[in-house]
Amino acid sequence: MNILAFGEVMLRFTVAEKMMLEQSDQLTMSTVGTGVNLLSSLAHFGYKTSLMTVLPDNPIGKKAAADIRKLGISDHNIIYKGKNLGSFFVELGQGARPQRVTYQDRLSSSFCMMDADDYDFEKALVGVEIVHICGIALSLNRQTRNAALKLAQVAHERHKTVCFDFNYRMSLNEEISHETMKKRYQKILPFVDIVFGSQRDLTDLLDYQIKDESKLYQEFCHDYSINFFAGSKRSFQDGKKYFEGFLFHHDTIYRSAAKELNILDRIGSGDAFASGVLAGLIENWEFTDILEFAIANSILAQASMNDSPIFSKADVFHYVDTEGKNDLIR
Amino acid sequence: MNILAFGEVMLRFTVAEKMMLEQSDQLTMSTVGTGVNLLSSLAHFGYKTSLMTVLPDNPIGKKAAADIRKLGISDHNIIYKGKNLGSFFVELGQGARPQRVTYQDRLSSSFCMMDADDYDFEKALVGVEIVHICGIALSLNRQTRNAALKLAQVAHERHKTVCFDFNYRMSLNEEISHETMKKRYQKILPFVDIVFGSQRDLTDLLDYQIKDESKLYQEFCHDYSINFFAGSKRSFQDGKKYFEGFLFHHDTIYRSAAKELNILDRIGSGDAFASGVLAGLIENWEFTDILEFAIANSILAQASMNDSPIFSKADVFHYVDTEGKNDLIR
Amino acid sequence: MNILAFGEVMLRFTVAEKMMLEQSDQLTMSTVGTGVNLLSSLAHFGYKTSLMTVLPDNPIGKKAAADIRKLGISDHNIIYKGKNLGSFFVELGQGARPQRVTYQDRLSSSFCMMDADDYDFEKALVGVEIVHICGIALSLNRQTRNAALKLAQVAHERHKTVCFDFNYRMSLNEEISHETMKKRYQKILPFVDIVFGSQRDLTDLLDYQIKDESKLYQEFCHDYSINFFAGSKRSFQDGKKYFEGFLFHHDTIYRSAAKELNILDRIGSGDAFASGVLAGLIENWEFTDILEFAIANSILAQASMNDSPIFSKADVFHYVDTEGKNDLIR
Amino acid sequence: MNILAFGEVMLRFTVAEKMMLEQSDQLTMSTVGTGVNLLSSLAHFGYKTSLMTVLPDNPIGKKAAADIRKLGISDHNIIYKGKNLGSFFVELGQGARPQRVTYQDRLSSSFCMMDADDYDFEKALVGVEIVHICGIALSLNRQTRNAALKLAQVAHERHKTVCFDFNYRMSLNEEISHETMKKRYQKILPFVDIVFGSQRDLTDLLDYQIKDESKLYQEFCHDYSINFFAGSKRSFQDGKKYFEGFLFHHDTIYRSAAKELNILDRIGSGDAFASGVLAGLIENWEFTDILEFAIANSILAQASMNDSPIFSKADVFHYVDTEGKNDLIR
């Protein structure tokens, strides 16, 4: 199985020892992004993966590519051009003190400067079976939007399985009208087979007025010929945090159990869920097994530092089999 | 609003990675003290703050002053003299293993060597509306005791609002008789408007014999013409830890709800509460809102490394509004 | 009281900041092993301790010996020979993500290369009252097996109290038949006075068919003239982890209460329990007090970094007295 | 003496332990910039300093402001607006391996987004005697260019001493024609009293054709009514590195001796020299003493980590007095 992901790469700076930015000058750097996270997890599940992106043509770009290779992802579809890489700072949370993310300029990044026509999508798709596109590309700028759309179209025409992750964040789109954003998503969805998102993405962004969850997903999947629609959500009860997921396919919603969360670093939880679902679909597992596996992958990822999950299938199955109660492997 | 605090500055050495002193040589240093902590929090709430203290006239003193400025506190009232700064070591706790503090000599510090007459309190009070005095000065030595008392008196005469924090610690006063300590506190209280302390401070230190909490506070406030008396306390239930506070004013006790604690570093919890109460009094909030805010500030501070709270009002309100359930801000 | 332990020393490499091996190049090194852990704890309780082992005759061996001395253990019975020291990597766990231990070659270590006859056990036993032998020596190779057996025999003949810890791990013995392993344990047990192990060690390894726990221990202690048999175990309830222990003596099982665990680093929990039991037996405490103390020592050890407990008796009693609710000592 | 500097603030990320970016994820962050560096040094010489700049209105901006205060610089003239702060990575050098700087996007920074008219220069200049403007503002974009020019003009009209640092870097201006850059510098110079630059700045950027250094500086200072022109340069001899400086005033070149360099971190060497010269001019020292002091300040700065010099006058004099031969102060 050969999976290509398209998306922005970012530098993440994590403040040391659970301190806040004003408290420490010590940072640990990592290379992240929805595509990186998803492929890292899939590579650790044993699949061939390749990232299509643009990195700056300087030591930062080389560092990022080295990190990407380290995660087990091929760098053959990486283009080196320009000078900037988007970045963000992470202050880890503790109890009632939330983890905090502060973004630095993404729009001047090499990725955002790249025109859709400068990618050779045809060539990148040779031998690829699954293509993953992160919805953030629709929010960044015209270039990333066009590139994402073009890739979806080309991949769809070549009968690749196209996955798409809503990844819709208000804060990234404060200056864009609701109607504009809605149209952008509506434009790409017809080329997509597997969608990751939430109920709220359908009602708030796409303006579906259906309250019944099952009917809502049915209508959405019907409208855009979506084969699979999946998503995760978090809940709170008695001071504890839980994580659960759903998978909608052929008019049926499958649901996972809610599993307790013990968070070290929350970022990338959705990507970990998505890569779990993709692995399950690739392997043709039972849908409930897929969800159990995907939630387990995300639970483990949230109990680990950094965005990119690096758990093998055996690691995830170990969690499933021991119900997360084992606290020592040797 | 312009707040002046008077008190000792100390170096804090925190052992790395939750290790104990015998286990590691790696320390992280920070500059702390009740005055520093309180003003740091008030500065982050947006008020003008200034610390009156004595630091050694050497690289350690300069380092401490740099840290104090970094926290947003003016260093204009700092005097550089002598050679020593008090210090303590912190071993962070985990679960049933308590956080441990080991003090190193405080009595030979520059602060303790300074005579009351060598401070120019009059000048320091120009433009100041609130003065905060830490009760530890009453335990250290004659010089600090006299200086605290003199400042309270001068500030009171100039109609400043004088705040005083009992901060009474048995371990600091092992060689001083109960009667002596009691008299010291009784001497300063008549100049004070706002007092931070606990029920136990009144019964055990000041020898009040009243069991009813409300009547006790009434009597105490009446005896010394105290306008506000506030304090926090911690409790345990079903293996969980909670934190709550009270505010007594005009014969009424206001109480906060008990909020669950998830501690990273407990030191400074009282200072965080006190600065929250002061902010609320400055802003004339409802008393229950003041307590909710002050407890939230302290909950956040205890979930953070180091003694000095650095939360903005928005940070604290965010905790209040989300009931501490949000675990990611971006 | 003078205690000698015999066993392998290992280097432990802990990955920094709760990261996994693929995520970080930063390691913290420590010197560990069942003998080291047990003696470290006993030395911190105030007893004279000495480790009998073999370390490589190079800077690694000197580093290990320095660490051993630092823990308060005498290095006079350490032999320097050969070049290698066994080692393992530790990735700390978080919530549902288990702590993971990966061993590197132990069999080529200086300790495993040493013939039984090259030790001067007679000399080492002079002035010693208690000898502790770790059962792992039975699994490593012929040399360590013979040395352990010989020491047990010699110590028994000289009327020393001989302690033995099953420490049986399947993973270390994959290529050795059940019968072979069973015989090895059966061979050493007749020389032993105090045994640390579990119900499962008796049923699965020694093939006892008795289901009733009390009768099982009775039979076992009778068969090998064991004076004390003790062990600890962990349990899970309502998402919480607990730790408890038992001590069998003269036909009676004594049991501790189950105490809640909050784990920072689980390794060495059994050694912490064993050293607590030994301290109690040395001091002739009530059996229930011994168990309370031993469980407390292990709870604290599991809430601390590294394998070797460094708590004084006062530290452990503090936990017992405050029921683990105190979270700040100053 | 009260000095205001205007200029961009940047985040600096230094790779740990002299590693290169591909080799390590550990970074140490610091807050730098020509204005920050110069004022840090002047503040440590005992002068009142204030930085006029724009920082992002988020945790990064607050962190930068905290660092600026820590260096002893007033933050009262800092404006918080926008979201981005320019940054660069530093890989420290060793011997023949050069220190390497990689810039990340500066043009989308809060500072570059600020219109000249949005600054209240009049207010910022109240009480100020010396104004320093960094020439990089002429290269960044229209907004920074206009702001720098306007400030120079306003300060000149109010009879402030205006300092200007060429700080001309080819690499920042690859897409701007020589003539355009030349005109920009020619436009600001008439408002300037003290200029920091090099012979090459005059010949290559301003197109002076004079080969004789003395005549060249004479002509330049005459053309723009410059009172002082100063600069530093580095040289190599017999495998050693040297640093020296000149100061031109009233038709005379004063030159320092060349002092041997032992570099830990080269960045900020020019700012350290400039602040030394300014201190000397403020104190009316002999010109040769000024140069000796300024070179010493820069030698020390290059032997220290980070861009911002933090040496007191006493520290610099100590180097001068001991001829840099003392290697231990206690």
Added chain:
Amino acid sequence: MNILAFGEVMLRFTVAEKMMLEQSDQLTMSTVGTGVNLLSSLAHFGYKTSLMTVLPDNPIGKKAAADIRKLGISDHNIIYKGKNLGSFFVELGQGARPQRVTYQDRLSSSFCMMDADDYDFEKALVGVEIVHICGIALSLNRQTRNAALKLAQVAHERHKTVCFDFNYRMSLNEEISHETMKKRYQKILPFVDIVFGSQRDLTDLLDYQIKDESKLYQEFCHDYSINFFAGSKRSFQDGKKYFEGFLFHHDTIYRSAAKELNILDRIGSGDAFASGVLAGLIENWEFTDILEFAIANSILAQASMNDSPIFSKADVFHYVDTEGKNDLIR
């Protein structure tokens, strides 16, 4: 150009902050080995590289493979089997205090356990033009010796360019007779085209009695049909250290100038030289240019942390062009 290297991978543990093992518990880990170092450098020069080796089938093996990919080397020819990886500790030197390396067991490593017949050399050689074999394989054990020999033979038969590095170390062969070692080298040399070694390797190991360097190399290359023989050496003069190299081809010795060394970390200097020579031969540069480039690559590598050079051709040319005098790139 496609280069395959065969050889052992090792974990390197470097003690932090130039401390010695007894002084610190902080280590930085890296993945090294002659093959890794050489391919890392060649990959950074822009060539396709692949490492043939055996890594343990556990988290350590995965970590090592991740590091290898990070360096730009393909992991497709890595076999995962067994449990152990050789390792060594590095204490960095300073001035007269030498850098110190302490090896831990290599002979029980997965690499040493692998039989020659278990490698699929034929498959690994498809598409490969240059094969590099490290001579250490001849010293380790029978398996590695046979594997190295078989690969040399197979590659030679398939007309690949075979490179061989003597890498002869007394300390690794203390128990093997001189004659035995000599025969091992004599057995592999007939299959080799390019040899890296020293004059001493020929006289002391292979027992050549020729004193004239030129005639010696002529005889050696003639005896084994060696096309290129190259090597580097270090010298001392007036308290300074120098590094230089030679290349022998068709009866002519080419020599580089001696370049001054400023060492941060000496290990891997020979591998850096060898990869420079290989790059030059691949590009058909003048022999003196090749040597200048190879020495420059090694000078830079010795001024950097860790064994594996990560300099691009541009980096090396920059050193050559600036004669190593530039100390800042931005």
Added chain:
Amino acid sequence: MNILAFGEVMLRFTVAEKMMLEQSDQLTMSTVGTGVNLLSSLAHFGYKTSLMTVLPDNPIGKKAAADIRKLGISDHNIIYKGKNLGSFFVELGQGARPQRVTYQDRLSSSFCMMDADDYDFEKALVGVEIVHICGIALSLNRQTRNAALKLAQVAHERHKTVCFDFNYRMSLNEEISHETMKKRYQKILPFVDIVFGSQRDLTDLLDYQIKDESKLYQEFCHDYSINFFAGSKRSFQDGKKYFEGFLFHHDTIYRSAAKELNILDRIGSGDAFASGVLAGLIENWEFTDILEFAIANSILAQASMNDSPIFSKADVFHYVDTEGKNDLIR
């Protein structure tokens, strides 16, 4: 050989990565002092050593004792009493930037609080052959002065070899008159056999008026029946630093060659020299060999982090034999 040293123990806090105190919060802690340093070196040379001192009876004291044991020094003569330990901060130097030491209060330390009569010197001297007393005890306070004097007397009476190190520092004695200090030294010298000091100690402190070095030492040794007088000094030539030593015995001055210094951390250089001299005297080496060895030990110590030398005799001989030119041991 059994050596007892008497003296103050101090905590040393070294700022990380060659930063200055204002630049970093990261410290590395170590346990030092003239006695600790000297015994550490002698223990690493293979002698039995024991430190007589007082440490605080709290976690800091236990940490210090653990470090002392780690260095190979017996802790049996350590008394635990009081609460404070003297400390100092170290900012490492670079080139012309000197290393800087800032002391924190020593006079309130447990060591300074201890009366001479509270030590059991008789018992501590059992089995001891050499006693070392650090002259700093004469400067601290009455208690330490009396204790040092009493120990010298008792040891002398019991025919132990008494060593004494002038260690005279102006900065420690600013408030004590020259005559007072002189008398204190004159009082202890009659009990001493081996003295470490400098020419200046004799002329400036003891007021000898003799200019000829040889005659000066002759007179001094004669006056106090000193058997050996030894010392080291540093010099500068052509930008390089050198270190050399002398040993005076029976009217003859023996001198070492001056060896080039490459300093990482200068503190403890005198202690390293002294322990080298003591080792040589113990072993009855030739006087020139003793000096060569002692200088080598100090050169190595100054090229290492921290005060306490940890070089074996083999390490020192290696430097002597390779003339400090070897830069890699493996």
